[in-house]
Amino acid sequence: MEELLRILEKNARMPIEDIAAMLDKTPQEVAAMMDEAAAKGYIRGYETLVDWERAGVSLVEAVIELRVTPHKSCGFDDIGAAIADFDEVDTVLLMSGGYDLQVIIKGRSFQEIALFVAKRLSPLDDVISTATSFVLRAYKRGGRLYQAEETDEREWTML
Missing domain, CATH: 3.30.70.920 (Lrp/AsnC effector binding domain/regulation of amino acid metabolism (RAM) domain)
Structure with a gap:
């Protein structure tokens, strides 16, 4: 169960088939494990990590x-x-x-x-x-890096 929870913590959108392959179980077994984890309160919900600044939302x-x-x-x-x-x-x-x-x-x-x-x-x-x-500024949230803005590498000449 711990291995399943670690996988889901990193990527809750991973297809059950992929998780099953990683755990050497059938998709049905993984689905049952996920249902059990939710029923026991191990999984409290699924959320998306949003970079609101990059999305242009003032927060x-x-x-x-x-x-x-x-x-x-x-x-x-x-x-x-x-x-x-x-x-x-x-x-x-x-x-x-x-x-x-x-x-x-x-x-x-x-x-x-x-x-x-x-x-x-x-x-x-x-x-x-x-x-x-x-x-x-956030540099890292939920184990994920917030990358700095890409720098403009173009050269320019001032006349």
Whole structure:
């Protein structure tokens, strides 16, 4: 099962026949394994990694470090789940180190993200402090490199 999951993680669009050949199984066996992995919650969904900048879509992304007060009965779980429920939130991670939760959000502008932090995130009772960093450029996401723009190799002469 682990080998199947690693293959799908790299390319979820790979044809089942190709995966079956790689695993030395029949396509029917691979399909059954995929159904089992989904039923057990190993596979949480399939997504496309989009380079929005290259697609010409204005999108701002921010990484927010949160220090919070955990609840005695359930630790950080309730707080993390409450923050994950916000539509603007893409990712919530419990961290070790200088802060407790890392929140990644996406918006149409810096101002939209700043307003979300100021009006929706910071006022939560359990939030002690926030530190917001805006993503300026992605070099690698999901294990895939974002290639730099191609340079123009043509020569020119100025008269």
